[in-house]
Amino acid sequence: MAFTSSGNLSSAEMSTRDAIGAVNRAKRIDKIFAVGGILVMVIAMGLLFALIGDLVVRGLGRIDYDFLTSFPSRRAERAGILSAWVGSILVMLTTAFLAIPVGVAAGLYLEEYARKGWLSNIIEINVSNLAGVPSIIYGLLALGLFVYGLDLGKTILVAGMTLGLLILPIVIVSTREAVRAIPRVIKEGAYGLGADQWQVMWHYIIPAARPGILTGAIVGLSRAIGETAPIITIGALTFIAFLPPAPVSGDFPFINFDWLTDGFTVLPIQMFNWISRPQADFHVNAAATGVVLMALTLSLNGIAIWIRYRLRREHHN
Amino acid sequence: MTNMPDKRAAEATTDADQPPIPPRKEKAPLRARVENLNFYYADGFQALRNVSMPILDRQVTALIGPSGCGKSTLLRCYNRMHDLYPGNRYEGSVILEPEGENLIGPDADPVLVRLRIGMVFQKPNPFPKSIYENVAAGLRVRGVRNRALIDEAVETALRRAAIWDEVKDRLDGSAYDMSGGQQQRLCIARALAPNPEILLLDEPTSALDPIATAKVEDLVQELSKDVTVVIVTHNMQQAARISNRTAFMHIGQLMEFDETSKIFTNPSHPRTEAYITGRYG
Ligand SMILES: Nc1ncnc2c1ncn2[C@@H]1O[C@H](COP(=O)(O)OP(=O)(O)OP(=O)(O)O)[C@@H](O)[C@H]1O
Ligand SMILES: [Mg+2]
Numbered sequence A: 001m002a003f004t005s006s007g008n009l010s011s012a013e014m015s016t017r018d019a020i021g022a023v024n025r026a027k028r029i030d031k032i033f034a035v036g037g038i039l040v041m042v043i044a045m046g047l048l049f050a051l052i053g054d055l056v057v058r059g060l061g062r063i064d065y066d067f068l069t070s071f072p073s074r075r076a077e078r079a080g081i082l083s084a085w086v087g088s089i090l091v092m093l094t095t096a097f098l099a100i101p102v103g104v105a106a107g108l109y110l111e112e113y114a115r116k117g118w119l120s121n122i123i124e125i126n127v128s129n130l131a132g133v134p135s136i137i138y139g140l141l142a143l144g145l146f147v148y149g150l151d152l153g154k155t156i157l158v159a160g161m162t163l164g165l166l167i168l169p170i171v172i173v174s175t176r177e178a179v180r181a182i183p184r185v186i187k188e189g190a191y192g193l194g195a196d197q198w199q200v201m202w203h204y205i206i207p208a209a210r211p212g213i214l215t216g217a218i219v220g221l222s223r224a225i226g227e228t229a230p231i232i233t234i235g236a237l238t239f240i241a242f243l244p245p246a247p248v249s250g251d252f253p254f255i256n257f258d259w260l261t262d263g264f265t266v267l268p269i270q271m272f273n274w275i276s277r278p279q280a281d282f283h284v285n286a287a288a289t290g291v292v293l294m295a296l297t298l299s300l301n302g303i304a305i306w307i308r309y310r311l312r313r314e315h316h317n
Numbered sequence B: 001m002t003n004m005p006d007k008r009a010a011e012a013t014t015d016a017d018q019p020p021i022p023p024r025k026e027k028a029p030l031r032a033r034v035e036n037l038n039f040y041y042a043d044g045f046q047a048l049r050n051v052s053m054p055i056l057d058r059q060v061t062a063l064i065g066p067s068g069c070g071k072s073t074l075l076r077c078y079n080r081m082h083d084l085y086p087g088n089r090y091e092g093s094v095i096l097e098p099e100g101e102n103l104i105g106p107d108a109d110p111v112l113v114r115l116r117i118g119m120v121f122q123k124p125n126p127f128p129k130s131i132y133e134n135v136a137a138g139l140r141v142r143g144v145r146n147r148a149l150i151d152e153a154v155e156t157a158l159r160r161a162a163i164w165d166e167v168k169d170r171l172d173g174s175a176y177d178m179s180g181g182q183q184q185r186l187c188i189a190r191a192l193a194p195n196p197e198i199l200l201l202d203e204p205t206s207a208l209d210p211i212a213t214a215k216v217e218d219l220v221q222e223l224s225k226d227v228t229v230v231i232v233t234h235n236m237q238q239a240a241r242i243s244n245r246t247a248f249m250h251i252g253q254l255m256e257f258d259e260t261s262k263i264f265t266n267p268s269h270p271r272t273e274a275y276i277t278g279r280y281g
Helices: A011-062 A066-069 A081-114 A116-130 A135-149 A156-180 A184-192 A197-226 A229-233 A238-241 A269-276 A279-317 B002-012 B073-078 B109-116 B130-139 B145-161 B180-192 B210-223 B235-241 B262-266 B270-277
Strands: B029-038 B047-057 B060-064 B089-095 B118-122 B196-201 B228-232 B247-251 B253-260
Touching: A011 A279, A066 A279, A081 A116, A081 A156, A081 A197, A081 A279, A116 A156, A135 A229, A156 A197, A156 A229, A184 A197, A184 B180, A184 B270, A197 A279, A229 A269, A269 A279, A269 B073, A279 B235, B002 B235, B029 B073, B047 B228, B047 B247, B060 B073, B060 B235, B073 B089, B073 B118, B073 B196, B073 B228, B109 B118, B118 B180, B130 B145, B130 B180, B145 B180, B145 B210, B180 B196, B180 B210, B210 B228, B210 B235, B235 B253, B235 B262, B247 B262, B247 B270, B253 B262, B253 B270, B262 B270
Parallel strands: B047 B253, B060 B228, B060 B247, B118 B196, B196 B228
Antiparallel strands: B029 B047, B029 B089, B247 B253
């Protein structure tokens, strides 16, 4: 754009020139902001990758068949994480079976059935607040209520219940958001055909909300799998001295539910346990456990992304 | 059940000359009547003021009037759509004849009302399912399980909605892969499949191009042979072309209700005249 510097510019040309000045200033600010953002990102991601890389470098070499299939031992080179990963998976299964149905039902109820009023407002605020409660508080609650109050012992069931409570708000909130995202015209279309509330819920709302609900559930589970504090609080620390036999050993565990009342350990506890040993060999074991734990978490997240992608495509093409 | 090839041909030729005003069915019996209807939205806004008007059996009744005058609000009273949102309040009555049942009375169940009165919305809103399942949805809601019965009802409804030929080879395809006009006719088929007594249409052609619009208009006239139709429209020509009776609304009130030919040639209210001649609204 060529502008003459002479004084006889029309007012339109003047305002164009002003506008170009403003746009140029805005572009400069954009650039500064973008560079700053990239810098911060690089630092944050760099730190994260350094941590993961360090863990992988120190731990990956230790992971082999024996490590995954051995029980913990006093000798670092013979110790394994069999009881820990089996425990983690059993606890996760229990958590999922308790938290997902209850959370989804609660979310659907709050969004579709509950009358909007002060009571539902209070519940809504509290559910969001619960998502921010430190996990150790859940541990204390579980210790007082489940372990001592109900005398359920320091079992897989109690761990599942505790983590279930912990992720319940996540499941509820993601369910509600998924339901809220369903277009009003779809619901009205279904009601307009004479569907009752249950039919609309079952045949229209739940199918359309499924990707969001599943994603929320899996994100909740991937948080639960790494939780240490509440599990330590309900008494998993005692297992450092005498690690229980893996519930999968012997006959098939899913036929009877005895494993629910079994003692247990989980991956983050095993890791914590090994880190607190003075011997360097155990630290390598801890790093290897960390790699396994992270692989589990990342694959859970991967599954969540995949489900979301698949179901969304099915639904919206 | 329809003679589609003929209709297509007719459509191609009648575009230029003035479409005929449908024959008047002078002695049509009453199908429903709204009496002293007031409607309040949850925020307290009164959207309908003392509306009273008849709906005649197997005729097309058009609701016209400027934006925001309450056409959709009135239409959605017939199938209790307002009950989906808490706080909305009806006063007065919407009587379904000949039974004399008050649809908005305290004993009327909104779900049962909607089982008898079908609705088509302004924007095509097919379900994210196959074409077949979209049309079958109303039957499934009514607990119909018999596959043969559903097959037959789906085909009949698609034929009545003049879309059978276009979709008969892709019934299992997604309804989202259709054009807007096809989707809207699919929605009409969906509403027709369970054989409603009254069909409500809220600006069904406002999102469609002229060709798709013409198809839907033809279809509505064809349908009025055996279904009572209430249609909201912003298009004066459309109202004149396809309706037998027209109601002109203004700020929540029914200003004038009469035979369509009368409304469009000799309206008794000056506001009606101003509106239909485009000087106001
Ligand atoms: N959910 C609502 N809550 C409160 N007021 C509403 C609501 N929906 C509509 N209204 C008001 O009610 C009046 C009538 O609305 P309605 O949708 O029936 O108009 P309409 O005649 O269908 O208009 P249009 O031709 O633009 O569709 C308007 O003034 C509108 O603002
Ligand atoms: Mg409207």
